[in-house]
Amino acid sequence: MGFQKGPIEGVAIHSFRKFVDERGWLAEIFRHDELPKWFRPEMSYVSVTNPGILRGPHEHVDQADLFCWVGPGDFKLTLWDNRPDSPTYGNRMEVAMGGNNPGSALIPKGVVHCYRCISHVPGLVINCPDRLFMGKGKAEPIDEIRHEDDPENPFVLDELARRAHV
Numbered sequence: 001m002g003f004q005k006g007p008i009e010g011v012a013i014h015s016f017r018k019f020v021d022e023r024g025w026l027a028e029i030f031r032h033d034e035l036p037k038w039f040r041p042e043m044s045y046v047s048v049t050n051p052g053i054l055r056g057p058h059e060h061v062d063q064a065d066l067f068c069w070v071g072p073g074d075f076k077l078t079l080w081d082n083r084p085d086s087p088t089y090g091n092r093m094e095v096a097m098g099g100n101n102p103g104s105a106l107i108p109k110g111v112v113h114c115y116r117c118i119s120h121v122p123g124l125v126i127n128c129p130d131r132l133f134m135g136k137g138k139a140e141p142i143d144e145i146r147h148e149d150d151p152e153n154p155f156v157l158d159e160l161a162r163r164a165h166v
Contacts, residue, residue: 001090001154002090003080003081003090003091003092003154004090004091004092005091005092005093006088006091006092006093007088007091007093008079008080008081008086008088008091008093008111009081009086009087009088009108010036010086010106010108010111011079011093011105011106011107011108011111012036012104012105012106013095013097013103013104013105013106014103014104014105014106015101015102015103016028016029016068016070016102016103016104018102027070027102029066029068029070029104029126029128030066030068030104030128035066035106036106038064039064039066039106039130040130041066041128041129041130042129042130042131042132043128043129043132043133044126044127044128044129045126045127045133046124046125046126046127047124047125047127048122048123048124048125049073049075049115049116049117049122049123049125050117050122051073051117051118051119051120051121051122052116052117052118053116053117054114054115054116054148054157055114055115055116056112056113056114056115056147056148056155057078057080057112057113057114057147057148057153057155058112058113058114058144058145058146058147058148059082059109059110059111059112059113059144059145059147060109060110060131060143060144060145061109061110061143061145062109062131062143063109063129063130063131063143064106064107064108064109064129064130064131065105065106065107065113065127065128065129065130066104066105066106066107066127066128066129066130067104067105067107067115067125067126067127068103068104068125068126068127068128069097069098069101069102069103069104069105069123069124069125070098070099070102070124070126071098071099071100071102071123071124072098072099072119072121072122072123072124073098073099073117073118073119073121073122073123073124074096074097074098074099074100074101074117074118074119074123075096075097075098075115075116075117075118075119075123075125076094076095076096076115076116076118077093077094077095077096077097077105077113077114077115078092078093078094078113078114078115078157079092079093079094079105079107079111079112079113080092080111080112080113080154080155081111082110082111082112083108083110083111086110096118098119098123099119099123112147112155114148114155114157116157131143
């Protein structure tokens with residue numbers, strides 16, 4: 001299947017408003033009154049990605065993600081609408097986020113996603129998914145379809161991505 005450039009139904013990209021003073025800066029990463037009613041975070045985690053490293057592509061069957069990029073590194077986020085019942089099925093989006101453009105991306109279940117640290121310094125990512133990792137008490141299977149494990153998947157960006165995935 002070929003993907004064309006275009007918006008993806010349900011994906012919401014927001015830039016953070018930074019409140020800056022002599023101590024540094026602060027930004028709200030989400031507020032319930034600004035999220036769609038179908039999305040409510042259940043947990044959060046933080047990860048650091050080293051320069052040049054790609055995470056994904058993968059998708060979730062039941063989980064939506066709210067990724068927040070605050071820096072210091074920068075990332076390129078790539079999304080593919082792989083949901084046959086979506087009005088934007090077959091669309092692909094890319095956006096740069098991180099230290100130079102802090103913000104968030106709400107990614108609905110079934111949207112394939114990956115991100116690469118494109119800066120020379122590691123980048124910090126916060127995720128606030130709407131499902132608990134491995135369910136309550138970590139007693140359920142992981143909700144993830146890891147396309148990066150399939151060398152024939154249509155979501156690989158380039159040969160470097162095949163060798164650098166995590």
